[in-house]
Amino acid sequence: MSILFKNCYLVTPGFENENMSVLVADGKIKQIFAPGDKLPEADTVKDCNNNMLMPGFVDVHCHGRSGFDFCDASVEAIAAIAENKLAEGVTTLLPTTLTVSEEQLSGALKSAADYVASNASKKGCKLPGVHLEGPYINTKLIGAQNPAFVRLPDIEEVKRLNAIFPVKKVSFAPEVEGGAEFSSALLAMGITPSAVHTNATHADFKNAYLHGMRNLSHFCNQMTPLHHRDIGMVGAGLLHDDVYIEFICDKLHICPDMIELVFALKDTEYIQLISDAMRASGMPDGEYDLGGMQTFVKAGAARLANGALAGSTLQICDALKNVYMVTGLDISELVKTTSYNQSRALNLPGIGKIEPGYCADIVILDEGFKVLETYVDGELRYKA
Numbered sequence: 001m002s003i004l005f006k007n008c009y010l011v012t013p014g015f016e017n018e019n020m021s022v023l024v025a026d027g028k029i030k031q032i033f034a035p036g037d038k039l040p041e042a043d044t045v046k047d048c049n050n051n052m053l054m055p056g057f058v059d060v061h062c063h064g065r066s067g068f069d070f071c072d073a074s075v076e077a078i079a080a081i082a083e084n085k086l087a088e089g090v091t092t093l094l095p096t097t098l099t100v101s102e103e104q105l106s107g108a109l110k111s112a113a114d115y116v117a118s119n120a121s122k123k124g125c126k127l128p129g130v131h132l133e134g135p136y137i138n139t140k141l142i143g144a145q146n147p148a149f150v151r152l153p154d155i156e157e158v159k160r161l162n163a164i165f166p167v168k169k170v171s172f173a174p175e176v177e178g179g180a181e182f183s184s185a186l187l188a189m190g191i192t193p194s195a196v197h198t199n200a201t202h203a204d205f206k207n208a209y210l211h212g213m214r215n216l217s218h219f220c221n222q223m224t225p226l227h228h229r230d231i232g233m234v235g236a237g238l239l240h241d242d243v244y245i246e247f248i249c250d251k252l253h254i255c256p257d258m259i260e261l262v263f264a265l266k267d268t269e270y271i272q273l274i275s276d277a278m279r280a281s282g283m284p285d286g287e288y289d290l291g292g293m294q295t296f297v298k299a300g301a302a303r304l305a306n307g308a309l310a311g312s313t314l315q316i317c318d319a320l321k322n323v324y325m326v327t328g329l330d331i332s333e334l335v336k337t338t339s340y341n342q343s344r345a346l347n348l349p350g351i352g353k354i355e356p357g358y359c360a361d362i363v364i365l366d367e368g369f370k371v372l373e374t375y376v377d378g379e380l381r382y383k384a
Contacts, residue, residue, distance in 0.1 A: 001025070001026070001043055001044075001378065002023065002024065002025040002026075002030075002042040002043045002044070003023075003024045003025075003042055003043065003044045003045075003046060003360075003378060004021060004022070004023050004024075004039060004040065004041075004042035004044070004045045004046065005021060005022040005023075005024070005046045005048055005053055005362070005364075006021040006033075006039060006045060006046070006047055006048065007019060007021070007047050007048050007049060007050055008020050008021065008022065008048035008050065008051065008052070008053035008364070009048075009050050009051060009052045009053065010022065010032070010053055010054075010354060011052050011053065011054040011331045011332055011335050011354075012054065012055060012332065012335065012353050012354040012355065013332065013335055013336045013340045013352070013353055014332055014333075014336075015332050016330065016331055016332035017034075017035075018035070018050055019035040019050065020032065020033065020034065020035065020053075021033035021037070021039055022053065022354060022362075023040060023042060024360040024362075024375075024378045025042075025378070026378070027359065027360050027377035027378045027379070028356075028357060028358065028359060028360055028378070029354055029355060029356050029357065029358045029359075029360055030356060031356060032354070032355070032356065048364055051364050051365060051366050051367070051372060052331070052364065052365045052366070052367070053354065053362060053363075053364050054331075054335050054338075054354065054362070054363055054365070055091075055335065055338070055339045055340065055351065055352050055353055055354055055358075055361060055362065055363070056089060056090065056091025056092065056125075056339060056351070056361035056362055056363045056374060056375070056376065057088070057089045057090045057091065057092075057273075057316045057317070057320075057338045057339055057363060058090070058091070058092040058093075058338070058339040058342035058343060058348070058351065058352065059085065059090045059092075059093050059094070059274060059275050059277075059316055060094045060096075060131055060168075060169060060246070060272060060274060060342050060345075060346065061094065061096050061131055061133070061217060061218065061246055061274035061275065061276050062081070062085070062090075062093060062094070062095065062096055062274070062275050062276070062277050063095075063096050063097075063098065063133075063276070063277060063278045063279070063290075063311055064077075064081055064277060064278050064279035064281065065080070065081045065084050065085060065277055065279065065281040065282050066080050066081065066084040066279075066281070066282045066283060067080070067279055067280075067283055068080045068081055068279055069098075069278065069279045069289070069290070069291075070095040070096060070097060070108050070112075070130075071097055071098050071100055071104055071105075071108050071291065072108075072111075073104060073107030073108045073110070073111045074111050075111050075114050075115045075118060075120065077111065078095065078111050078112055078115040078120075078127070079115060079118075079120040079121075079123070079124060081093070081095065081124075082115070082120075082121070082123075082124025082125050082127060083123050083124040083125075083381075084282055085124070085125050086124065086125055086374040086376075086381050086382035087282070087315075087371060087374070087382055087384075088275075088315035088316050088317045088318070088371060089316055089317045089338075089363035089365065089371045089374055090125050090316055090374075091125050091126060091339075091351075091361035091362075091363070091374060091375075091376050092125055092126045092127075092128065092339070092342075092348065092351060092361065093124075093125045093126065093127055094127075094128070094129060094130055094131040094168055094169060094346075095108070095112060095127065095130050095131070096130070096131040096132075096133050096276075097130065097131070097132050097133060097134070098133065098134060098145060098146065098290070098291035099133075099134030099135040099137060099145040099146050099147075099149045099150055099291065100134075100135065100146065100149050100291055100292075101149055102157055102160070102161075105132070105135075105161055106160070106161065106164060108130075109130060109161055109164040109165040109167075110164055110165070112127060112130055112165045113164060113165040115127065116165075123381060124381070125376060125381075126361075126376060128166065128168060128346075128348055129165065129166035129167060129168030129169075130165060130166070130167055130168065130169075131167075131168060131169040131170075131171065132158070132161070132167055132169070132170045132171065133145075133171045133196055133217065134149075134150070134171070134172070134196070134197065135149050135150055135151050136150075136151060136152060136153040136154070136170075136172035136173065136176065136179070136182070137150055137172060137173045137176075137196060137197035137198070138173035138175065138176060138197055138198055138199045138200075140199045141173075141197045141198060141199055141222040141223065142197065142222075143197055143221070143222040143308060143309070143310075144290055144291070144293065144295070144304055144308055144309065144310035144311060145197060145291065146291045146292055146293060152176060152177055152178060153172055153176065153177075153178050153179055153182035155182060155185040155186070155189075158170060158186070158189070158191070159189070162189065162191070167189075167191050168191065168192060168346050168348075169191065169192040169193075169194055169215070169346060170186055170191055170192070170193055170194065171194040171195070171196035171197075171215075171217040172193070172194075172195070172196065172198075173195065173196070173197055173198040173199065173200065174193075174195050174198060174200055174204060174205065174207070174208035174213060175198060175199060175200040175201070175204040175208075179204075179208065180204075180207045180208045180210070180211045180213075181211060183208050183211040183212050183213045184211040184212055187211075187212045190347070192214075192215055192345060192346055192347075193208075193212065193213045193215065194213070194215035194216060194217045194246075195208065195213060195215070195216050195217065195223065195233060196216075196217035196218065196222065196223070197222045197223070198222070198223050198224065198233055199223075199224055200223070200224060200232070200233055201224065201230050201232065202230055202231045202232060202233075202235060202236055205233055205236040206236075209236075209240065209243075214242060214243050214244060214345075215243065215244045215245075215246075215345060216233060216236070216237045216243060216244070216245045216246065217246050218246050218247075218248055218253070218274065218276050219234070219237055219245035219246055219247050219254075219262070220234055220253075220254055220258065221248065221253050221254075221309070226238070237266070238262070238265050238266060241267060241270070242270070243270065244270050244271075244272055244341065244345045245262075245266065245270065245271055245272065246272050246273075246274045246276075247259075247262065247271055247272065247273055247274065247319075247337070248274060248275070248276045248312055248314060248319075249273055249314075249319040249322045249323050249326075250300075250312050250313075250314040250318070250319065250322065251322055251326075252300075252301055252309070252312070253276070253309060253312060256322075256326045259322070259323060259326045259327065260326055260327055263323070263326075263327045263329065264327075268329070268333050268334065268336050268337055268341075269336055269340075269341055269344075270341065271336075271337045271341065272337060272341045272342050272345065273316060273319045273320060273323065273337045273338050274316075274319075275312060275314045275315060275316055275319065276311050276312045276314070277311060277312055277313060277314055277315070278290050278295065278302055278310065278311030278312065278313070280295070280297045280302055280313050281312070281313045281314070281315065282313075282315070283297075283313075285297045285298050285299065285300070288302070290302070290304075290310050290311060293310070295310040295311075297313060300313045301313075316338060317363075317365060317369050317370070317371050318369070319338075320334060320335075320337075320338055320369060321368075321369035323337070324369070339351060339352040339361075340352030340353060359377055360375060360377055360378035361375065361376055361377065362374070362375040362378075363375075370384065371384060372384050
């Protein structure tokens, strides 16, 4: 099965141009054609009307969507999240857990395994593995995590969970007992360690860095801020060039000035746009549950009763739009932050570029960043 996408505004890391064409066959990008090139025949020809065509987005930090949470631990929940993420251009997803019991974590990962083995998975985005956010965090920066289930890093628990379904990333507080060594143990398993909900000093981070930590989850949120006597975790993310940062660019978790500052200081190849979305994403304002805690959503902002932010309702296409509007950077530069950087940080080969040999994971957006169509391995799975 072959598809020729013609008359598209092609956007891929380091390149953008109008009136381009892309040939897809057998789920892969086969050839790129410049304006004026002779175009081949194909089973299907799609006229993109010069809308943007770019790599499908990779959301590595997403708890839920459309009324469901990953920790609901059901195939129905996974299917709803994976299918509805397509509407925001996501083609690869790491469902993200909360700080809950091992029993509940096991149930969530079992539901992911069952989903991937089912026919339902042929309708949604790809699930190469999961992201454990917590339970190994610092209670001094608990955020919207449940303190009742916080515990010390436990590599044996991770091994048990990984045996159920692949764990690709674990976010934890590196300053807690055994935290730095936990980074090394995760890397030995092929799992990416990342700092989150952390009260670490810069010295704490440097210790974890020596043990291989190169990622910071939801940068700036629930971590030690930049200070002139200790630059903390925010300073670490800006100072260390080879450290990836996740960024919730909803202009609420991160104000526009901070978005502008980070993009001015940080190489775009080390920034990853995430949603950190909870179950209210794509849903109306109202009352929702987050890990057993009552959450209120008003004007799209999710908060606990004490006013603390409780995840987001952000969609990745809107995150990209926000960054573009705030920074004014070229889309070919910003597109690195939506998929290519995630693929490098998590060793997910074959995604993140529109180049021959890469998976035909494609999103088509209009000039207002509205998702028009989403393709997974060359198959149309969403159409507005």
